[in-house]
Amino acid sequence: MRKTIIVGNWKMNGSVSELKTFIEELRGRLSDCVEAGLCVPYTLLATLKKESEGLDFLVGAQNMHFADAGAYTGEISAEMLSELGVGAVILGHSERRSYFAESDEIVNKKLLKAIEKGLLPIVCVGESLEEREEGRAEEVCKNQITKAFYRVNAKDAADVIIAYEPIWAIGTGKTASSQDAEDMAYSIRKQIEELYDEETSQKIRIQYGGSVKASNIADLMKMENVDGALVGGASLKAKDFAELINFAGGK
Numbered sequence: 001m002r003k004t005i006i007v008g009n010w011k012m013n014g015s016v017s018e019l020k021t022f023i024e025e026l027r028g029r030l031s032d033c034v035e036a037g038l039c040v041p042y043t044l045l046a047t048l049k050k051e052s053e054g055l056d057f058l059v060g061a062q063n064m065h066f067a068d069a070g071a072y073t074g075e076i077s078a079e080m081l082s083e084l085g086v087g088a089v090i091l092g093h094s095e096r097r098s099y100f101a102e103s104d105e106i107v108n109k110k111l112l113k114a115i116e117k118g119l120l121p122i123v124c125v126g127e128s129l130e131e132r133e134e135g136r137a138e139e140v141c142k143n144q145i146t147k148a149f150y151r152v153n154a155k156d157a158a159d160v161i162i163a164y165e166p167i168w169a170i171g172t173g174k175t176a177s178s179q180d181a182e183d184m185a186y187s188i189r190k191q192i193e194e195l196y197d198e199e200t201s202q203k204i205r206i207q208y209g210g211s212v213k214a215s216n217i218a219d220l221m222k223m224e225n226v227d228g229a230l231v232g233g234a235s236l237k238a239k240d241f242a243e244l245i246n247f248a249g250g251k
């Protein structure tokens with residue numbers, strides 16, 4: 001049985017005081033049936049860790065470097081995240097792939113490092129509108145997954161979260177239909193079975209991301225292969241996020 005996992009992605013938003021209020025408002029509103037967490041900018045990680053004490057809540061970053069240390073001005077290592085008590089990290093978000101030239105090879109190096117350092121990796125994959133219209137969505141995601149999981153063993157792969165985020169649905173208000181999300185999640189699970197084995201494919205959790213909100217989460221969570229969501233815009237307000245988590249828990 002895969003536990004539902006809902007993770008918020010604040011992207012480059014939020015201040016210390018906003019985060020404090022957010023956690024205050026979230027307290028007492030989380031559902032036991034759902035693993036929940038939030039990926040915030042680096043500058044808010046220590047605050048999130050402190051404020052969420054006593055809450056069963058994942059503290060996550062949105063990126064990290066693959067090297068242990070060195071001359072990488074402006075970068076943050078997995079070790080630095082662990083030292084702060086960070087538990088999870090988003091890797092290969094489409095915004096990083098497109099604005100910061102993050103390649104599949106880089107995502108793979110980051111994934112291997114996150115696993116080595118004991119962080120829960122959330123690996124994002126997804127196709128553009130053009131790729132979907134050309135009928136290449138599945139092929140694009142498969143290629144991203146094969147490359148991201150290169151040299152990752154089955155035991156570690158089973159604990160990775162894959163977030164399927166069609167680029168055309170991110171921040172646009174256009175959600176993929178629940179059936180589209182299910183079809184891709186099914187295809188991803190099959191691919192994991194081909195790359196590894198059935199046990200790994202049944203264990204791995206697959207999120208959907210792209211304009212997820214309280215009004216569409218319940219339908220998405222009814223889908224057999226969709227195990228959670230990565231939520232951008234609708235994670236910025238505690239009331240909306242708590243509502244969404246609770247609707248997801250109704251699965």
Ligand code: PGA
Pocket residue numbers: 009165169170171172173209210211212230231232233234
């Ligand atoms: P959105 O973002 O929910 O605002 O579409 C999702 C994401 O980018 O992870």
